[in-house]
Amino acid sequence: MTKKSNNRIRPFLPLLLLALVTLLTACSKSNRKDGLSASAKDSTLVISMLADADYINPVIGASVTSANITGLIYPTLLQNEFDPETGLLNYVAMEKKLRPSSPKAIGRSPKSALARSWTMAPDHLSITYILRNDAKWDDGHPITSHDFKFAYRMYGNPVIASPRQQALAELVGADRGQVDFDKAIETPDDTTLIFRFFKPVPEYIALAHTSMTPIPEHIWKEVKPQEFRESKLNQKPIGAGTYRLQAWNKQQDLILTSNKSCILPKPGNIKRIMFRVVPDYTVRLGQLQTGDVDVVENIKPEDFVSLTKTNSSIDVKAIGLKVYDYVGWMNIDQDYFHKTGKFRPHPLFGSAAVRLALTHAIDRQAIIDGFLGDYGVLCNTDISPSLKWAYDDTIKPHAFDQSLAVKLLEKEGWLPGADGIRQKNGKRFSFTLYSNAGNPRRNYACVVIQQNLKEIGIDCKIEFQESNVFFENLHNRKIDAWMAGWSIGLEIDPMDVWGSDLEKSRFNFPGYINPRIDQLCNLAKSKMRPEEARSYWIEYQKILHNDQPITFLYWIKETQGFNKRIQGAELNIAGTFYNIDDWTLKPSPRVAP
Numbered sequence: 001m002t003k004k005s006n007n008r009i010r011p012f013l014p015l016l017l018l019a020l021v022t023l024l025t026a027c028s029k030s031n032r033k034d035g036l037s038a039s040a041k042d043s044t045l046v047i048s049m050l051a052d053a054d055y056i057n058p059v060i061g062a063s064v065t066s067a068n069i070t071g072l073i074y075p076t077l078l079q080n081e082f083d084p085e086t087g088l089l090n091y092v093a094m095e096k097k098l099r100p101s102s103p104k105a106i107g108r109s110p111k112s113a114l115a116r117s118w119t120m121a122p123d124h125l126s127i128t129y130i131l132r133n134d135a136k137w138d139d140g141h142p143i144t145s146h147d148f149k150f151a152y153r154m155y156g157n158p159v160i161a162s163p164r165q166q167a168l169a170e171l172v173g174a175d176r177g178q179v180d181f182d183k184a185i186e187t188p189d190d191t192t193l194i195f196r197f198f199k200p201v202p203e204y205i206a207l208a209h210t211s212m213t214p215i216p217e218h219i220w221k222e223v224k225p226q227e228f229r230e231s232k233l234n235q236k237p238i239g240a241g242t243y244r245l246q247a248w249n250k251q252q253d254l255i256l257t258s259n260k261s262c263i264l265p266k267p268g269n270i271k272r273i274m275f276r277v278v279p280d281y282t283v284r285l286g287q288l289q290t291g292d293v294d295v296v297e298n299i300k301p302e303d304f305v306s307l308t309k310t311n312s313s314i315d316v317k318a319i320g321l322k323v324y325d326y327v328g329w330m331n332i333d334q335d336y337f338h339k340t341g342k343f344r345p346h347p348l349f350g351s352a353a354v355r356l357a358l359t360h361a362i363d364r365q366a367i368i369d370g371f372l373g374d375y376g377v378l379c380n381t382d383i384s385p386s387l388k389w390a391y392d393d394t395i396k397p398h399a400f401d402q403s404l405a406v407k408l409l410e411k412e413g414w415l416p417g418a419d420g421i422r423q424k425n426g427k428r429f430s431f432t433l434y435s436n437a438g439n440p441r442r443n444y445a446c447v448v449i450q451q452n453l454k455e456i457g458i459d460c461k462i463e464f465q466e467s468n469v470f471f472e473n474l475h476n477r478k479i480d481a482w483m484a485g486w487s488i489g490l491e492i493d494p495m496d497v498w499g500s501d502l503e504k505s506r507f508n509f510p511g512y513i514n515p516r517i518d519q520l521c522n523l524a525k526s527k528m529r530p531e532e533a534r535s536y537w538i539e540y541q542k543i544l545h546n547d548q549p550i551t552f553l554y555w556i557k558e559t560q561g562f563n564k565r566i567q568g569a570e571l572n573i574a575g576t577f578y579n580i581d582d583w584t585l586k587p588s589p590r591v592a593p
Helices: 002-009 015-030 064-073 145-156 203-209 281-290 301-310 334-340 352-361 364-375 402-411 440-454 467-475 515-524 530-547
Strands: 044-049 079-083 088-092 115-120 126-131 185-189 192-196 243-249 253-258 272-277 314-329 376-378 422-424 430-436 459-465 481-487 550-563
Touching (some): 044 281, 064 243, 088 203, 145 192, 281 550, 301 314, 314 352, 352 440, 364 440, 459 467, 467 481
Antiparallel strands (some): 115 126
């Protein structure tokens, strides 16, 4: 059945790519908007992206694109190192590390950190950082401990509604419903920063939660919280990172220039980086082939051969497993929640048995076989196989079993209606599945899902929205069913995704409420060493696997297309652009060195 279904709906033919190259080349040459001369091209890296950033502000930015860009503009308190052998994350200051680095550790220079060192109190009720005194914001103002305290007030302000509020959950006052910032964060002088907790906190969790990105107090202090998201300052960020923002043409391109004053650790090697918004995958691919762009993410595996054959200067690299795709089901009646602030089950997806039936009805392996091939792995929960110390490899994936799906649905009262669509109490099982436009993998998966659900009597329509519109609707919980993806953090801390307090857990888009999940997360984070929390994460995975708050589809080995003129790019689970400040561009033969 899988092969038949797969062949019937497969909409993408790689041979079309070759036919389009000539047209795309002509279009790109005649419609070039960047105006790059040959010499300018030698100093400009062009990255093609599906969607624009939402905000260039670490307090409120929520998209992966925003994270990539703010990571280049803003400074960080600590650096991270990832150990691929254990899946553990290490924290690094200029003069201290949480644990010795492993031989295969992945990370950046400690000189990128604002913290010189830190001290964890013996009772684990506070952590004290000593900051370097030579770092400055781009406008020349020193970066001080006061900037961190101010930024944390913004992260914790409910009016601003930062998606990172859960990182403040251990600070003094949080147990009473509101952080007492005067007591929770102390700044005795410009280079001393103290965080205080209402309960003992393991050192690794304290480091994770107290190292969020600062913003300059002297720039933002006059902005009222209710005006924070719409402030014009969001278009002109003052940072201290390896790059500065030069221009942002919304939905077109975003241009960064190397920050010559950066000492964290140094200015970026490449003079200029252009992030170009190209919603259409075929156009992105064509521009990579013609050399108009240097990097394109998420290349379809079926395009590898034709891509590299038509242009020998292109290389395809794979990284993972950090990203998964999923189908989101609204667990709660969102209209009722928005009106009353109270919970009741969603009329279609509120039952765990129904959600499990939907998972059994979807041929996830057919999606992998038809699109990702060897670059996809069935996904059980949001703890990646790469996080070896916590991953439960005993969980068996839910099988593609439509007869079981039908039994589960009928047990829940969903019986075939006169038109063949299942009904319960007069309500048809009919809905629209939303996703973001321009992502061929999700387009393909949506069609498979639509067909699979039709086969068991569920009416699933598909609608693709412009990416920023889609993600805004998702964050505001305005849609009932959707397909999206998630890039996990390398420290396991899922309260912002699954926490029952929906005002603080801003990424809990489905409105999944399970007090035991809250309890397990808190118990796991109370252990002084991450390995000691494994039993809690094992139970956590089993609950998610049974409850199916979403249908976890597959982990993705991300496949990125690179022009070989890029030198020094190191791709790994830390991200495509984690060492981009060390990249260089090989000069074009047209331009004398």
